[in-house]
Amino acid sequence: MAPLQAAVVAILLPLMLHYTTGRDVILPVGTLYRVAGFPLSLPCAVVGYEGARTQDFEWFLIREDANGRQIGIVSTRDQGFSYAPYQERVRTGEVRVERDSGDKARLVVQRLRPDDQGRYECYTPSTDSSYQGNYSALVAVKVMPDTLRISHTRVLTGQPMPEGAELTLTCSAGIQSQEHTHLSITFGKRGGGGGDSSGGGAGGEVSTLREIISLDRALGVTPGSSQSYRKRYDDGEITLEKRNGVGGVDVYAARLRAVQPDDSGxxxxxxxxxxxxxxxxxxxxxxxxxxxxxLTVQPLSESMSVTSTPSGRVSLQAGSPLSLTCQVSGLPSGGTYGLLVQWMKRGSLTSDATAAGAGGVEVEVARMSPDGAVSWGDDLSRGTGGALEKVTEGSYALRLFSARPSDSGVYRCAVSVYAGRKNPAPSAAATFTQRSEGVSVNLKTKEVLVSAVAQVPRGPLLKRGNTVTLFCNVTVTTTGPAQVQVLWLRRPIPEPVIIKGDHQTDPALLLPVEEAAIPVAALTYEGMAQIFTNGSEVSVDRVSAITYRLRVHAASPEDQGLYVCQAEVWGQDPHGGWYNTQAKAESPVVTVYLYARAADLLLIPLVIGVSSALFVGIVIISAVTCCFMKRLARQRPQK
Incomplete structure (x- = not known):
């Protein structure tokens, strides 16, 4: 029964409320204050009615000086309803009724007049079976004089403004009202870009009206709704300030710290x-x-240029100073710009290479940040052997005091401009980046011939636990001072791999498997030993002008393998610094195999002999014990 009772209540309750309250007409709570010359919109709704869902509305005005006499304004059911004061205004649409729904409509007065002040009545003709409830409602409207004033102090001339320049927009505004009202200010733009766009209409038209920044009625600053303006506001690039004026008229200034091409409009x-x-x-x-x-904004890409000198190709002897200059021109005067200057290098040219043939990954040689700090790329040693300097405004020089053969390559200067920001954050995106043409730098090295031969000295067979000695004889032919750097490498002795043919019965083919070489030890051109192995005791030294020695003490089976020595020649530049001439040689392979010691060979028969003797003794003792116990068992019954 409970569900049935609930259903009955749900049906009867609205009917009971209807017959209790009846029709009701609802208008906004008054008194309403509006300004002459501007629109008035009065919404009116009817509830609790019977009949059609589309109700009619009639509007009346009771002026303060009319002694309660009503003036018909407009009706939804009678086109001739309007009294003389409103007939022309209704005909032109200045005064009209707009429907929000069947039982909601609003009176719209496009431009209020002082004599529109009074009490407005919204009346709804009855569609009910009985007269019950309220059929009209009243609201008072006061019409205030228009005291809103706005003016400008500076007008944009339409002359092109360079990208990155600062733009300040100003206007003065104020109100003088006896009622308590608030003022809001909005700066905006028509045309051009400046934010996110959203399509509208079947033709795909795009609205070009953009709010940039506003000061709301509570004196709160808010950026425009587009993502671009919000981000620029968050980054401090767009600001709005209020300056106190005279006679209640204040000055409002919107500042765009660095204009962009999208700011045209x-x-x-x-x-x-x-x-x-x-x-x-x-x-x-x-x-x-x-x-x-x-405003028209001229992009930096149309005015700025980056060049590097000397141009084309530069050939130098190794050890000579290298100087490259990056020239930035075309930056408009009067703007605020931060510059990030980078020298990049791609490839490594040999004496007969061309710029077009230089490949490889482009790496950063050095950079100067907008605050003037200089940092070097992967080769940190250049910090003491070179400099990146700002020579004059827009001119940046890269100097290598003693160029090395590895400095060969194609150099480019890359300049990133941060418009409106002298010292941008490290994560800030550059406004524009431009690169110069490439400069091919070729470092000529003196003629260097090098050869290397590795060998094991003659002597007894190498056994486990012995000291393994290897010699590397290096021959260098060159002019001027030279040093050799020797690196010893070891590869494991290849294990054969069986590769079968198309049929299982085909004979097997034995192929070696070559593994990567493992560095063992090195002797640098400065005479410093470097040991790379962890498990064995290794030493390396130079025993003569051309001979370098590697010793593996207490060699173990892990030290077996194929050994080679690599020799690199280092030359001396005129300033006394050493550089890698890129001349190198690798010796033929030397095989190191360790044989077992005599003590290890004697241990095997000794172990076998002891094991055999123990086995025979156990068998004999077991047999004797077994026979004795059987004989003893036969003798006991005879007693």
Whole structure:
């Protein structure tokens, strides 16, 4: 029964409420204050009615000086309803009724006049079976004089402004009202880009009206709704400030720290007057828009250029100083710009290489950040052997005091511009980046011939635990001072791999498997020993002018393998510094195999002999014990 009772209550309750309350007409709570010359919108709704869902509405005005006499304004059911004061305004649409739904409509007065002040009545003709409830409602409207003022102090001339320059938009605004009202200011732009766009309409038209920044009625600053303006506001690139003026008219200044090409367009300033209605909602009662002027932004890419000197190809002897200059020109004067200058290098040219043939990965040689700090790329040693300097405004020189053969390659200067920011954050994106043409740098080295031969000295067979000695004889033919750097490498002795043919019965083919070489030890050109192995005791030294020795003490089976020595020749530049001439040689392979010691060979028969003797003794003892026990068992029954 409970569900049935609930259903009956749900059906009867609305009917009971209807017959209890009846029809009711609802208007906003008054008194409403509006401004002459600006729109009035009065919504009216009817509830609790019977009949069709589309209700009719009639509007009347009771002026304060009319002794309660009603003036018909407009009706939804009678086109001739309007009284003489409103007939022409209704005919032109200045005064009209707009429906929100069948039982909701609003009276719209496009431009209020002082004599529109009074009490407005919304009446709904009855469609009910009985006359019950309220069929009209009244609200008082006060019409205030228009005191909203707006003016500009500087107009944009439309002359091109360079990208990155600072733009300040100003306008003055104020109100003088006896009622408590608030003022809001909005700066915006028409045309061009400047933010996210959203398509509209079947034709795919795009709105070009953009709000840049606003000061709301509570004096809160908010950026435009586009993602671009929000980000620039968060980064401090767009600001708005209020400056106190004279006679209640204040000055508002919007600043764009660095204009962008998308900032081209027509700018305006909009002032709005707000009032708090009795129902607690804020209403915009007046608004004026002032055109500030047109702006054209010239992109940096159209004016800036980056060149490097000398151009083309540079050939130097190794050890000579290298100087490259990066020239930045075309930056507009009067702007604020931060420059990140980078020298990049790609490839390594030999004496007969060409710029077009230089390949490889482009790496950073050095950079100068916008704050003037210099840092070097992967080769940190260049910090003491070179310099990156700002020679004059827009001119940056890369100097290598003693160029090395590894410095050969194609050099380019890359300049990143941060418009409007002298010292941008490390994570900030550059406004524009441009690169110079490549400069091919070829470092000529003196003629160097090098050969290397590795060998094991003659002697007894190498056994486990012995000291393994290897010699590397290096021959260098060159002019001037030279040093040799020797590196010993070891590969494991290849294990054969069986590869079968198409049929299982085909004979096997034995192929060696070559593994990667393992560095063992090195002797640098400065005479310093470097040991790379962890398990064995290794030493390396130079025993004569051309002979280098590697010794593996207490060799173990892990030290067996195929050994080679690599020799690199280092030359001396005129300043006394050493550089790698890139001349190198690798010796033929030397095989090191360790035989077992005599003690190890004697241990095997000794172990076998002891094991055999123990086995025979156990068998004999077991047999004797077994026979003795059987004989003893036969003797016991005879007793």
């Amino acid at each position: 027509s700018y305006y300033c909009e002032a709005s007057q707000w009032i708090l209605d009795p129902d607690g909602s804020w209403q915009k009662i007046a608004q004026r828009t002032l055109e500030i002027g047109n």
